[in-house]
Amino acid sequence: MSKPELILPPMGALGFVRYTWRQLTSMKTALILLFLLAIASVPGSIFPQRGNNPLRVNEWIADSPTSGPIFDALGFFDVYSSPWFAAVYLLLFISLIGCVLPRTKVHWRAMFAPPPPAPRNLLRLPESMSFEVSASANEVLARGRKYLSGRRWRLLVAENSIAAEKGFLRETGNLLFHFSLILILVAIALGGLFGWKGNVIVRTGQGFSNTLTQYDAWGGGRFTGASRLSPFSFTLEKFNVEFDRGEAQRGSPKLFEADVTFRRLPGTEAENARIEVNTPLEIDGAKVFLVGHGYAPHFVVRNAGGEITFDDTVVFLPQDGNFTSTGVVKIPDSDPQLGFQGIFVPTAASNNLRGPISTFPGPDDPAVFMSAWRGDMGLDSGAPQSVYRLDTASMDQIGIVALRQGQIWKLPDGSGSIAFTGYQRWASFQIAYDPGKEVALLGAVLAITGLLLSLFIRRRRVWISATVNSEGVTVVQLAGLARIESADLPGELELIRDAVSDLPDTASATSTDEIRE
Amino acid sequence: MSATQLAAASNAAVYASMVTLTFAMVAFAISFASGRRRVAVLAPAPQEIDSAGSTALLIKSTVSTQSTVLTKSAGGTPTDDQTGRRSANIGMSLTWLGFVLLLAGVVLRGVWAGRVPWGNMYEFSITAALGILGVFLLVSLRRDVRWLGLFIVIPTLLTLGLAVTVLYTEAAQLVPALKSYWLIIHVSAAIICSGAFTLAAATAGLALVQSRAERRGKSGRARVRTAEKLRTLTYRVLAFAFPLWTFAVVAGAIWAENAWGRYWGWDPKETWAFITWVIYAAYLHARSTVGWRGDRASWVAIAGWAAFIINYFGVNIFINSLHSYSGV
Ligand code: HEM
Numbered sequence: 001m002s003k004p005e006l007i008l009p010p011m012g013a014l015g016f017v018r019y020t021w022r023q024l025t026s027m028k029t030a031l032i033l034l035f036l037l038a039i040a041s042v043p044g045s046i047f048p049q050r051g052n053n054p055l056r057v058n059e060w061i062a063d064s065p066t067s068g069p070i071f072d073a074l075g076f077f078d079v080y081s082s083p084w085f086a087a088v089y090l091l092l093f094i095s096l097i098g099c100v101l102p103r104t105k106v107h108w109r110a111m112f113a114p115p116p117p118a119p120r121n122l123l124r125l126p127e128s129m130s131f132e133v134s135a136s137a138n139e140v141l142a143r144g145r146k147y148l149s150g151r152r153w154r155l156l157v158a159e160n161s162i163a164a165e166k167g168f169l170r171e172t173g174n175l176l177f178h179f180s181l182i183l184i185l186v187a188i189a190l191g192g193l194f195g196w197k198g199n200v201i202v203r204t205g206q207g208f209s210n211t212l213t214q215y216d217a218w219g220g221g222r223f224t225g226a227s228r229l230s231p232f233s234f235t236l237e238k239f240n241v242e243f244d245r246g247e248a249q250r251g252s253p254k255l256f257e258a259d260v261t262f263r264r265l266p267g268t269e270a271e272n273a274r275i276e277v278n279t280p281l282e283i284d285g286a287k288v289f290l291v292g293h294g295y296a297p298h299f300v301v302r303n304a305g306g307e308i309t310f311d312d313t314v315v316f317l318p319q320d321g322n323f324t325s326t327g328v329v330k331i332p333d334s335d336p337q338l339g340f341q342g343i344f345v346p347t348a349a350s351n352n353l354r355g356p357i358s359t360f361p362g363p364d365d366p367a368v369f370m371s372a373w374r375g376d377m378g379l380d381s382g383a384p385q386s387v388y389r390l391d392t393a394s395m396d397q398i399g400i401v402a403l404r405q406g407q408i409w410k411l412p413d414g415s416g417s418i419a420f421t422g423y424q425r426w427a428s429f430q431i432a433y434d435p436g437k438e439v440a441l442l443g444a445v446l447a448i449t450g451l452l453l454s455l456f457i458r459r460r461r462v463w464i465s466a467t468v469n470s471e472g473v474t475v476v477q478l479a480g481l482a483r484i485e486s487a488d489l490p491g492e493l494e495l496i497r498d499a500v501s502d503l504p505d506t507a508s509a510t511s512t513d514e515i516r517e
Numbered sequence: 518m519s520a521t522q523l524a525a526a527s528n529a530a531v532y533a534s535m536v537t538l539t540f541a542m543v544a545f546a547i548s549f550a551s552g553r554r555r556v557a558v559l560a561p562a563p564q565e566i567d568s569a570g571s572t573a574l575l576i577k578s579t580v581s582t583q584s585t586v587l588t589k590s591a592g593g594t595p596t597d598d599q600t601g602r603r604s605a606n607i608g609m610s611l612t613w614l615g616f617v618l619l620l621a622g623v624v625l626r627g628v629w630a631g632r633v634p635w636g637n638m639y640e641f642s643i644t645a646a647l648g649i650l651g652v653f654l655l656v657s658l659r660r661d662v663r664w665l666g667l668f669i670v671i672p673t674l675l676t677l678g679l680a681v682t683v684l685y686t687e688a689a690q691l692v693p694a695l696k697s698y699w700l701i702i703h704v705s706a707a708i709i710c711s712g713a714f715t716l717a718a719a720t721a722g723l724a725l726v727q728s729r730a731e732r733r734g735k736s737g738r739a740r741v742r743t744a745e746k747l748r749t750l751t752y753r754v755l756a757f758a759f760p761l762w763t764f765a766v767v768a769g770a771i772w773a774e775n776a777w778g779r780y781w782g783w784d785p786k787e788t789w790a791f792i793t794w795v796i797y798a799a800y801l802h803a804r805s806t807v808g809w810r811g812d813r814a815s816w817v818a819i820a821g822w823a824a825f826i827i828n829y830f831g832v833n834i835f836i837n838s839l840h841s842y843s844g845v
Contacts, residue, residue, distance in 0.1 A: 005603035027806040038792045038824070045785035052782060080783050188781075197778070278699075278776050347833040432778040440780065444767040448760055455756040 024091070025098035033092040040088050044079030046072065051078070057352050093185060100178045109169045114156040115165035118463040122479035127489050130477045133501045137466035137474050140500045141503035144464040147499035153462075161465035173453025180360045180447035187443055190436030196220035196229070197432040201315050202236045203296050204424045209233035209266075210286070210431070231285040234273075239425040241295060243362045251322055251361050258290050258427045275429075283434055292428040294318045297344050297368055299329055300419040309334060309416070313424045316344045317388055322358040328390040329418070330377060337377050340418060343369040348404075356402075371400045372411055456484055460489060462496060476500060523629035528681075530622035531643055534615045535677050536617035541611035543548050545667035548605035605663040612666060615652045619677075623647055635704045642680035644704075645711045645829075646673045652712035656754070660773050664742070668719035699772035706765035712823065718822035720751040721815040728812055748811070751818055752804055765791050789828035796821040 023029055048056035057077045063066035075082030121127050133140060137160060143163050149155055153164040198218035202208050210229050212218055238259040244252045256277065261270045264283060273281045281288040294317060301310035309331050316327030323346050331338040345358035348367040356369040375395030379385065397411045408419040460482040469475050478497055480489045569666035623644055627634035634640045653669040656662050724747035731744055742750070769790065783788060800817040803809035809817075 025800060028808075029803045031799055031806050031809065034795055034802060038795040038799070041788050041792050041795070044783055045788040049783060052784065090553065287778055289776070291777060429777040434779070437774060437780055440765075441771070444763075444770070448763055449769065451760040451763060455760060460546065516834075 018060040021098060021190065024095050025102075027099075030092070030095050030099065033088060033095060036088045037092060040079070043076050047079070048076065048191050049077060049079065051080070078511060089185075093182065096178055096181065100175060101265050103171075106177055107168075107175060110171075111168055114472070115154055115163040115461055117158060118161040118163050118465055119479075122463055122465055122477040125479040125481055127481070127493060128477065129493060129497065130475065131497065131501065132473050132475055135474060135501075136281065137468055140466040140476055141464065141473060143500045144496065145468075147496060148462075160467055161463060163461065163463050165459075165461045167457050167459035169453050170457040170459045171454075172265055173450040173455075173457065175450070177447050177450030177454055180443045180450055183443035183446065184440050187436035187440035190439060191221070191434040192436075193221040193223050195436065196224045197430065197434075199428060199430050201292070201294075201426050201428045203313055203426040204239050207233060208429070215431075230264075230286060231266055232264050232283045232286070233266065234260045234281075234288070236260055236427055241293060241362070241425065243360070250486035253361070256290070256293055256427075258429075266449050285435075287432055289430045289432065290427055292318075293429045294426055294428075295323060295325055295344050295346060295363070295366075295423050296426045297327075297342070297366075297423045298421045299340075301329065301331055301338070301340075301416065302418075303334060303416045304414060314342075315388075320358070322347070322356040323361040324356065327388055330387075330390065332377065332379055334415075335380075336374050337395075338415065339373045339377050339392070339395065341371045341373070341390050341392075344423070345369075347451045348402075354465050360378040363423065366405055366423055368403050369400070370409065370418060370420075372398045372409075372418070374398050374413070374415070384504060458488070460492070463494065464496065464500065466500075478488060523625055527622050527625035527629055530618050530625060531677065531681060534618035534622060535674060535681070537611050537615040537618060538674050538677070541608045541615055542667065542670040542674060543607035543719060544611060545663075545670060548601045548603075548608060548663070549667050561603075584590050605608060605666065608666045608670075609663055612650060612670060613654065615670075615673075616647070616654055619643065619647050619650065633704075634702055635700060636689065637684075637686045637726045639684040639686045641704070641829075642676050642684055644708050646676040646680070648708040648710075649673045649676070649714035649715045650712070652716055652754075654707065656716070662750075665716075665719060665723075669716065669722065672715050672719070699768060699775065703765055703768040703772055706761055706768060708760050710762045710765055712830070713754050713761070714822045714825050717751045717754040717758065718819050720747045720754065721818035724748045724751060724815045725812055725819075728815075744811075748815060751815065755800060755818060755821075759801060762794060762797065766794055789824060793821055793824040793828060796824050 010386075048060055050057050060077070061072060071077065075084065079085055102157055113204065119125070123130060135143075141157070141160070141162055145155065145157060148162065148164045150221050151166075153166045153346065156166075156224045158161040196219065197216040198212075200208055200215050208214055210232050212229070238359075239256070240259070241256045242254040244250060244254050258275045260273055260275060260281070262273060262281065262283060263270050275281045275288060275290045276292055280290070294315070296313040296315045298313045299310060300308060314327050314329055316325035318325045323344075325344040325346075327342055329340040329342065343356040345356060346362060346366050347358050347360035347364040349357065349359050373390060373392050373395040377385075378391040378393065378394060385391065394471065398415075401409045403409055403418075403420040405420060405422060408417050410417045460480060462478065462480040467475055467477075476497075478493050480493050482489050533704060623634050626640060626643070630636065630640075635644060649669060650673055653662065653665070724744045727742070727747060728744035768793075769787070770780040773782065773787070800814060800821055803814040803817050
């Protein structure tokens with residue numbers, strides 16, 4: 001006989017597409033793509049990400065003027081929305097769909113197909129046994145049938161043998177798992193397209209209403225318009241904080257909670273609520289989370305004539321765990337313009353003011369360190385300015401001073417005074433609406449269910465054959481086959497043996513099978 | 518008991534556990550070293566069992582006693598074997614004792630702090646050590662894994678050593694973000710996973726060593742199983758741990774949604790949890806991919822554990838993350 005030769009058809013365009021598709025949906029490709037996904041995720045944990053910490057990103061780029069912009073262009077600061085990251089997971093999901101759909105079809109067919117008939121020599125199979133019984137062959141098969149169908153095995157009964165199969169839920173579970181991954185991806189997309197998220201700082205006693213202009217930062221999906229924001233509002237009535245005063249973790253927060261009154265719609269009755277770190281307030285599908293807090297010192301600024309030009313609390317942003325906070329006061333209407341950079345410390349080091357560093361986050365001994373500037377703060381350039389930053393490029397410093405609560409500083413150039421009269425607390429809230437999160441949860445639950453089915457159910461086949469030998473004795477052969485290694489198959493065969501043989505105690509029966517270990 | 522007494526008792530229990538485990542380690546090491554026997558040709562390959570004649574050799578009354586045939590077929594001097602077995606048994610008893618002591622240490626710590634003992638990295642670490650021992654001992658109830666003892670006790674001791682020296686913190690209140698019953702659900706699942714992942718990394722590493730020895734024609738250490746058996750055990754452990762890890766990640770996401778308003782934010786801790794998950798998913802895939810089943814799959818299992826460890830130590834300590842409550 002001549003050697004068989006493999007003749008490949010000419011490939012052609014369609015063939016190429018088919019070839020590519022087959023490669024893309026192969027297990028090996030899936031494996032490689034999974035590795036790629038793992039590797040592609042790493043830079044996002046090393047480089048600061050715009051989505052989490054835009055300030056750190058800016059600092060990073062400013063600190064490394066050559067490599068910074070390159071990394072930025074490559075998307076290292078937006079890894080999870082970068083094209084290369086998207087390429088990896090989209091390929092993976094295309095591969096997934098291409099892999100799972102055909103498998104679903106095969107599995108669907110297999111579920112309705114009878115198990116394959118018994119092989120001729122059952123004892124060739126790795127798990128098998130043979131024994132003699134006094135019952136007739138038909139009796140043995142009837143017992144076997146009763147036993148197996150009672151345990152929901154799928155059966156094919158032949159003249160002197162039974163083929164049985166069980167464990168289809170394994171593949172069902174596996175498919176369910178992979179489909180659930182798709183569902184989770186859809187949920188994420190849903191949240192990305194229709195959801196929104198905003199941050200706002202609210203001082204005690206002040207209010208917030210849910211419109212775009214009130215947010216300090218806001219991001220929404222492609223299909224989220226300002227008109228979709230539900231028109232609720234709330235007022236921060238009171239903010240409670242406690243810090244640990246013990247030795248071990250001095251200064252770590254013990255408690256913080258915001259008491260608010262809110263209205264679901266303008267004009268409706270106000271309701272009370274308490275927002276804590278793990279208990280957001282849910283209004284109309286949107287959730288209001290308490291994410292941070294800080295101090296807003298109160299200043300009164302007077303001009304040379306003694307008239308009040310500024311009288312308000314100013315949000316200062318905490319810079320460290322002890323709430324050393326920075327902020328600015330701007331008096332744009334004076335001529336020349338007047339600005340103050342300030343550092344607020346809730347607990348100044350005792351006695352002599354050592355420097356602008358707080359030693360405890362609670363307001364044990366609040367103080368501010370102010371530096372006054374005069375000149376042009378660059379408001380006319382048209383570029384939007386941060387309310388937390390003073391552009392001192394065209395300004396002159398006129399002095400620095402430390403103030404305790406209640407103290408007044410007469411500016412050295414005689415242009416007026418600033419008084420530090422007290423402080424308020426502020427809380428920062430994240431308000432988020434994500435229509436995809438329930439779907440994502442559903443996907444996760446289904447995925448775990450599918451996983452459990454797929455990892456703990458074993459698909460296996462058993463065969464029973466009963467024949468009468470030359471001496472008229474019934475010889476029973478049992479064999480089993482599991483798709484994956486299974487420690488329980490021998491035990492299962494033993495149970496079947498007990499069920500079909502005459503005595504509950506079958507010590508006399510001999511069994512053969514491979515030595516496993 | 519007063520607070521200081523509770524604290525002292527908790528610390529004493531942890532130290533006592535470490536001493537016990539050190540002795541357990543020595544016992545396991547002796548057992549390991551004395552297991553120099555070869556695993557002889559164990560049994561004919563299945564295809565050789567074809568006629569009634571050759572199978573007759575292997576007939577035995579019940580399926581469950583078949584392993585006795587195996588031990589008999591292995592050579593080696595009986596004294597060596599006895600020493601090995603005895604010290605392995607001593608190692609197991611000491612491991613149980615160490616486990617009980619550590620359990621006491623963790624519980625007392627919780628009583629002292631008046632909350633679940635998972636508020637900082639010291640507490641996470643001693644509980645993780647407890648998890649490693651717990652998973653190992655649980656497995657040991659169902660099958661003989663004494664030979665694995667050495668490779669379990671060593672990482673446990675390292676974890677505890679790191680905990681008491683570098684990570685130690687006095688008990689304090691939980692920071693508000695940790696005050697949630699999701700803490701208990703999420704962290705307990707993760708701690709059990711840490712035990713299972715460590716166990717799987719140990720068996721995967723041993724599988725690599727064994728398969729190398731087997732390739733060189735040696736059969737490696739008898740007390741350690743064949744590479745194939747080790748790989749099967751690795752798979753079993755990871756098949757248990759992977760759904761649990763999936764659950765832990767999902768529980769974390771639910772908690773994050775509750776605390777921060779988003780269920781997933783690619784915070785470094787979340788990112789590494791995801792990387793760990795993806796690597797273990799790759800491991801499960803590798804197990805059914807041609808050409809990847811053997812050593813490569815073992816390497817993937819070890820890589821998954823490495824990602825888990827990076828997440829635990831690296832991210833908690835070195836990377837600034839929302840999850841930085843290490844207390845160090
Ligand atoms: C998003 C990417 C994917 C993830 C996270 C993933 C995850 C998993 C996990 C965890 C398992 C083991 C649990 C089980 O048996 O159900 C598994 C099994 C499997 N996956 Fe995937 N998978 C992905 C994509 C794919 C793709 C693209 C294919 C097709 C090429 C594929 C084919 C399979 C097959 C055939 C199994 C069964 C292996 C067995 O019987 O042990 N998966 N997958």
